[in-house]
Amino acid sequence: MPPIAKHWPRFALRFLPGLYVVILFLAPLLMVLRVSFYAGGGQSGYGLGSGGFYKPGTWTITNYTTLWHDGYFHDILKFTVELGIGVSFLSVLIGYALAYFIYRMPPRLKPFGYFLVLLPKLTNILVIIYGLKLILSNAGPVNHLLMSLNWVQDPVELSNNLVGVTIGLTYLIVPYVVLVMLAAFSKLDENLIGAARGLGASALNAFWEVTWPQSLPALSLASLMALIWGLGAFMCPYLLGSPDQITLAVEVQRQTFENINWPRGAATAVSMFLALGLCTVVFFGLSRLALRQRGQLR
Amino acid sequence: MKRFVANSIFWLGGTALLAAFIWPLVYSVWISFTPSDFLEPPVSTWSLKWYRQFWDNPTWTDALWTSLRVGLWSAGLSLLLGSSLGFAAVRFPSRFQRHLNKAALLPLFVPAIVIGMGLLPVMHLTHLWGSDLSVVLAHTLVSMPISFIIILGALREFDLDLELAARGLGAGPVQSFFKVTVPLMVPSLVVSGLIAFVLSLNEFIIALFIGTPEVATLPKVIWPNLRYTLTPLVAAASSLTLVITLVSILVIVRLLRVDKLAQKLLL
Numbered sequence: 001m002p003p004i005a006k007h008w009p010r011f012a013l014r015f016l017p018g019l020y021v022v023i024l025f026l027a028p029l030l031m032v033l034r035v036s037f038y039a040g041g042g043q044s045g046y047g048l049g050s051g052g053f054y055k056p057g058t059w060t061i062t063n064y065t066t067l068w069h070d071g072y073f074h075d076i077l078k079f080t081v082e083l084g085i086g087v088s089f090l091s092v093l094i095g096y097a098l099a100y101f102i103y104r105m106p107p108r109l110k111p112f113g114y115f116l117v118l119l120p121k122l123t124n125i126l127v128i129i130y131g132l133k134l135i136l137s138n139a140g141p142v143n144h145l146l147m148s149l150n151w152v153q154d155p156v157e158l159s160n161n162l163v164g165v166t167i168g169l170t171y172l173i174v175p176y177v178v179l180v181m182l183a184a185f186s187k188l189d190e191n192l193i194g195a196a197r198g199l200g201a202s203a204l205n206a207f208w209e210v211t212w213p214q215s216l217p218a219l220s221l222a223s224l225m226a227l228i229w230g231l232g233a234f235m236c237p238y239l240l241g242s243p244d245q246i247t248l249a250v251e252v253q254r255q256t257f258e259n260i261n262w263p264r265g266a267a268t269a270v271s272m273f274l275a276l277g278l279c280t281v282v283f284f285g286l287s288r289l290a291l292r293q294r295g296q297l298r
Numbered sequence: 299m300k301r302f303v304a305n306s307i308f309w310l311g312g313t314a315l316l317a318a319f320i321w322p323l324v325y326s327v328w329i330s331f332t333p334s335d336f337l338e339p340p341v342s343t344w345s346l347k348w349y350r351q352f353w354d355n356p357t358w359t360d361a362l363w364t365s366l367r368v369g370l371w372s373a374g375l376s377l378l379l380g381s382s383l384g385f386a387a388v389r390f391p392s393r394f395q396r397h398l399n400k401a402a403l404l405p406l407f408v409p410a411i412v413i414g415m416g417l418l419p420v421m422h423l424t425h426l427w428g429s430d431l432s433v434v435l436a437h438t439l440v441s442m443p444i445s446f447i448i449i450l451g452a453l454r455e456f457d458l459d460l461e462l463a464a465r466g467l468g469a470g471p472v473q474s475f476f477k478v479t480v481p482l483m484v485p486s487l488v489v490s491g492l493i494a495f496v497l498s499l500n501e502f503i504i505a506l507f508i509g510t511p512e513v514a515t516l517p518k519v520i521w522p523n524l525r526y527t528l529t530p531l532v533a534a535a536s537s538l539t540l541v542i543t544l545v546s547i548l549v550i551v552r553l554l555r556v557d558k559l560a561q562k563l564l565l
Contacts, residue, residue, distance in 0.1 A: 013386035014398060017379045017442070021401050024439050028416025029408070035419050053422070094315070101312030115547075116320050123323065123543050124500040126520050127536035131322025133528060134329060134337055141325075171322065203304070232409035234503060239524055249411040256415065256507070269415040276409065 032273075036063055036266035053262040063267035073251070073268075077275060080231060080247040084279065087169040087233070088226035094170060095177025095222065096215075102178070103185040114182070121175040129239050132168050133159055136240075165245045168236035173229045177222040184218030185211075217296060220287035227283055231276045248272040327540065330533035337528060348534035358535060361519040365539070368430055368515060369498040372437040376494035377487060379438065380445025387446075388453040399450075403443045413439065414507030421508050428510040436504045441494035448493065452486035485553045492546045499539060 038054035039062070067073045102113035120128050134140055136158035143155040158164055188211065196206040234249035246254075248268060256265030325339070332338055333345035352358045387399050405413065417436050426432040460482070464474035502517040509518045516539060523532045 010386055010390040013382040013390070014395070017383040017386075017402060017446075018398060020379055020438070020442070021398075021404075024417070024420075024435055025401075025405050025408075025413075028413060028420050030416075031419045032412060032416040035415075053419075098312070098315050098319070101308070101315065104308075105312075113316065115551075116316050119320060119547075120323060122496055122500070122547060124517055124520075124536060124539050125502060126517055126524060127326050127540060128322045130520075130524055130528070130532055130536060131324075131326040133524070135322060135325055137337075139337070171319070174319070203301075228407070228409075232411065234411055249409065252411050252415055253506070256418070262419065266415055269412050272409065273412050 032266050032269050035262055036270050037061065038063075038263045038266075040261050040263050053260060063263045064271075066264070067267055067271060076246050076248055076251050077271070079245070080233070080249075080272075081275065081279065083165070083169070083233060083237075083245075083247060084227060084230035086230075087166055087173065088223060088230040090166065091170050091173035091226045091230070092177050092219070092223050095174040095226070096181055096219065098174065099178040099181035099185060100211075102182060117175050117178045120171065125172060125235055128171055129168060129235060132164070132171065132240065136164055136167065159240050160242045162241070162245055164240035165233075165236050168240040169230060169233055172236065173226050176225045176229060180218055180222040180225060181215065184215050188214055213294070213296070216294070217291060220291060223287070224280065224283055227279060228276065231279060232272075248275065323540070326533045327537045329530050330537045332530050337530065348530045349538075351531055352534045352538070357519060358516075358531075361514050361516045362535075362538065364430070364513060365499055365516040366542075368433045368437065368513070369495045371430070371434040372441060372498040373491045373495035375434060375438045376441040376445045377491045379442050380490055380494075381449050381483075381487065383442075383446050384449035384453055387450055388456075399446075402446055405439045406443050410440075410501075410503035411507075414504045417504065417508050427508070428512045430513055432508050433505055433513050433515065434498075436508055437498040437501050438494070440501055440504070441497045444497065445490035445494050448490040449483070449486055452483060456482065489550050489553050492550050496543050496546050499542060 035054060037059050038056070039058040039060050040054060098117065102110060102117065105113050135142055137143070138155040138157070140158075142158060143152075146152045146156060147154075158167075192210050192214075193206050196210050197203070201209060232249055233247050234253070237245045237247045238250050238253075249272060252265050252268045252272065255261050255268055259265075328339045329337060330348055331344040331346070332340045333343050333347055334340075383398070383402055387395055413436075417432075421427040421432045421436075426435070456479070461474050461478050464478045465471070469477060500517065501515075502521070505515045505518050506521060509515060516535060520532055520535055523529065
């Protein structure tokens with residue numbers, strides 16, 4: 001039998017997915033890189049036919065040098081990284097507590113807890129942002145409550161500023177943290193906690209000495225995921241923030257669609273990808289180092 | 299006493315956290331039933347006024363149909379690609395296959411903005427820009443890795459002896475595959491298709507980047523409304539997608555259980 005006939009099933013099975021990954025994943029990534037080296041088109045508007053958005057066949061690094069010398073871009077970059085780190089810290093804190101709570105729920109209620117946490121992740125993010133906008137608005141229930149309790153006299157500005165962005169992003173990132181931590185908690189040996197309690201440890205001590213150290217590897221994974229999502233923030237800064245809270249992702253969209261400057265948008269996207277990669281590598285390295293020192297990693 | 303207090307704080311705090319978590323969702327749905335033109339949640343009188351406005355406005359209904367159409371096609375494509383890759387990964391393991399498996403998961407780790415920015419010139423150059431197919435192909439990028447993971451997991455737990463038994467009883471490889479393997483895989487296939495559908499229905503960033511007015515999915519139509527006006531119409535539109543998503547999730551949950559049941563009965 002010729003080899004091609006013997007191997008046709010595996011060729012057939014691999015062909016379409018392979019082709020798909022190359023054309024729709026690899027090609028776009030390379031295109032971002034290529035477009036970022038084009039000269040800007042100078043024309044504007046939708047549907048002008050090819051060539052309206054960049055000058056084909058040109059090679060230039062001006063898009064990057066412009067970014068490099070642009071103080072506004074530096075501000076955006078700095079804000080994105082600060083926001084990403086701050087929000088992922090907050091999300092990990094809340095997500096860890098929430099995951100531990102669901103882990104300790106009675107078995108009958110546990111699926112319900114899972115469901116509630118997963119639901120926002122599977123529904124439209126815009127629904128959550130819409131709900132948050134209403135809840136946090138000046139006439140919304142949060143301000144209503146604060147004023148009826150006489151804690152504040154005038155409505156507190158909770159959205160269209162950093163507070164709104166932070167709350168929104170935390171809502172979107174916490175489910176990832178909860179999922180990772182729950183997977184880790186459910187693998188824990190319950191008997192160890194029982195043994196610690198039996199040997200006289202208080203509930204808090206047992207958690208601190210037994211559960212906490214064992215959850216550290218998963219915690220580092222959860223933080224990494226939170227960081228990736230925090231740095232890629234797009235919708236919350238756009239919808240719950242003000243022009244002061246522009247992130248790199250928002251800037252990509254604005255350059256591409258509001259300035260109709262695809263090369264500048266692509267250069268910003270590449271910078272965002274690099275910033276994200278750098279933060280990820282640094283965090284990954286630091287957390288592995290910390291785990292190794294604790295002897296939790298070979 | 300001290301223990302009781304600590305326990306109550308733990309339970310109260312946890313429940314409050316969980317409640318706070320779905321509050322925005324519940325609040326959006328609640329607002330969608332308001333009879334008023336303002337953003338007041340309905341208390342005594344509820345109304346379907348905003349849903350009627352949704353149905354009477356072709357911009358919104360067209361967007362809903364576009365979303366459903368794109369979602370179904372994308373689910374089908376994701377199922378086809380995910381399952382063929384899953385079968386290849388289990389049945390023909392090799393070095394090359396392992397690399398291919400990893401490559402197929404990569405889209406999950408690249409921010410949607412970067413993917414969207416890259417797909418824009420690709421769709422432009424291939425003249426797919428403005429067609430349903432462009433958004434279908436793009437959404438499959440996000441759902442295919444998930445379909446692949448689900449089918450791979452199911453296939454790993456699949457008992458190969460069943461297929462071998464069919465072969466031993468005289469079935470050919472093709473016959474045993476379609477008569478034994480595929481029927482047993484149906485729950486996982488449906489689950490991965492449904493998840494792909496839900497992901498596409500709710501995917502937003504890539505649709506925003508490559509969608510044109512000709513392929514405006516529901517989230518893309520909601521978007522400008524969310525920025526400039528906050529009419530309860532947006533809440534009604536969101537609630538509709540929420541209902542579709544919820545039904546899909548319930549089916550998924552049921553099927554996953556059926557899946558486990560089938561395994562227990564067979565093994």
